[in-house]
Amino acid sequence: MKLRGYSGCELEITEIGGRKCVRKIAADLSYNERLKEQKIKQVKLSIPGFRTCNVLDDGYIDGHYYFTMEYINGKTLAEEMELMELSELEDVIKCFTDVFCSYRTYDKSAGQIFENKLIEIETKINERCRGQLDESISSAIRLLREYSWDYVINSPCHGDMTMENILIQRGRLYLIDFLDSFYDSWMIDAAKLLQDAEYMWSYREKERSSNLCVRMTVFRDLLTEAILDMPEGKCILDTVYHIVLMNFLRIIPYANGSFDQRYITDTIKLIMTKIIKEELT
Ligand SMILES: Nc1ncnc2c1ncn2[C@@H]1O[C@H](COP(=O)(O)OP(=O)(O)OP(=O)(O)O)[C@@H](O)[C@H]1O
Ligand SMILES: [Mg+2]
Incomplete structure (x- = not known):
């Protein structure tokens, strides 16, 4: 099979x-x-x-x-998100927030690594789009290039923490499909989860049931509330959303077709509004 x-x-x-x-x-x-x-x-x-x-x-x-x-005899978190009891979902999210929020020390050397990554992303976008950049993409690049990455925390990181890459068996969470990350931080994993929980990237072409939307919103709310409860939580959450923005820029060179391009541009606008208006709470 x-x-x-x-x-x-x-x-x-x-x-x-x-x-x-x-x-x-x-x-x-x-x-x-x-x-x-x-x-x-x-x-x-x-x-x-x-x-x-x-x-x-x-x-x-x-x-x-x-x-x-x-073999793990269970389902992916992505599948479970359709039907999971809300009380069970709260327990699952607690597994993430307990570990994420336990790492709190900022890494002074992270800024340079993020800046280098951004230069690489910008070069790839320019190669692909050959000067025909949507204004929102140019502003997103500018915003990220000007950002000071002072609240980045170094910690173990899965590298591709999508809900498809987490299996649940009897309430226990198993990670699969690990990926090397340009930087190791739980904030990279949290950003990847928000890419779906808030911006529905993996679901962009699928029918979204109201069950799924409710559970995704609960996931987003409980995750972001736990981050906001950390000391300097607002700055940390702000950094996580800048990483979400960076993730969408990273996809641009690989986007196929006008539907994906449009979805990415629209999402970039949404994230920018959220960051600029400080609508994190
Ligand atoms: N150890 C396992 N036990 C049960 N099911 C598994 C296991 N490993 C993978 N699967 C199932 O197979 C699917 C695909 O596995 P995986 O995520 O490793 O591959 P992939 O998505 O093709 O890899 P990539 O993300 O590198 O493109 C998982 O979403 C899960 O449903
Ligand atoms: Mg996978």
């Missing part, structure tokens, strides 16, 4: 020693290194409150790298 993801990697359910497990195989040879890095991060990284699937073996099939991990 095959599972489906977005990377083009093959995921198949198999068995090792009578135990059900999942084998993830690189889509093509150029993906080998990336998948190897993913496996290393999955084995090494520990984020309190979250579990990871044990890696049982790894190797090559016809030159394609693979690793095999334990």
Whole structure:
């Protein structure tokens, strides 16, 4: 049986020693290194409150790298968001906020890393758009280039914390599909979650039930309230929304078609309004 993801990697359910497990195989040879890095991060990284699937073996099939991990008999958080009881959702969100809000020390060297990343993003956007930039995109780049990243906190980071990359089994949260991040911070993970919880990026082409919208709003509210409760919470949340803005700029060079381009531009306008008018609370 095959599972489906977005990377083009093959995921198949198999068995090792009578135990059900999942084998993830690189889509093509150029993906080998990336998948190897993913496996290393999955084995090494520990984020309190979250579990990871044990890696049982790894190797090559016809030159394609693979690793095999334990199978989690559950659903993704993305699937659960449709129907989960609100009380259960509160417990799930507490897992995130307990760990996120426990890291509080600002990293003075983060600013330079964010500035360098922004230069890279701007170069890629200019290459793709060849001078035909929407005014809101240019203003977003300016806003981010002028921002002083004084409230960035260094901490363990998943790197691609979408709701598709979290599995729930008997109330326990398992992280899968780790990714190297240009910087390690829970704020990067929180921004990724808000990209869906508030701006519905992964749901942009799907029908959104009212159940889903209610749960996404609760998710957004409880996450942002917990951040605001931290000392200097407003500055920290402001930084998280600047990272959300940065995430949408990062997608521009890869956006296909006018629907996605329009969605990104509209969302960038919304985030800018929120940041500029300080509508974080
Ligand atoms: N260990 C596991 N146990 C149960 N289901 C799994 C497991 N690993 C992956 N899955 C299922 O397969 C889906 C895709 O897996 P994964 O996120 O690793 O691949 P991907 O999305 O293709 O990768 P990428 O995000 O790198 O593009 C998951 O959303 C989940 O439904
Ligand atoms: Mg995935």
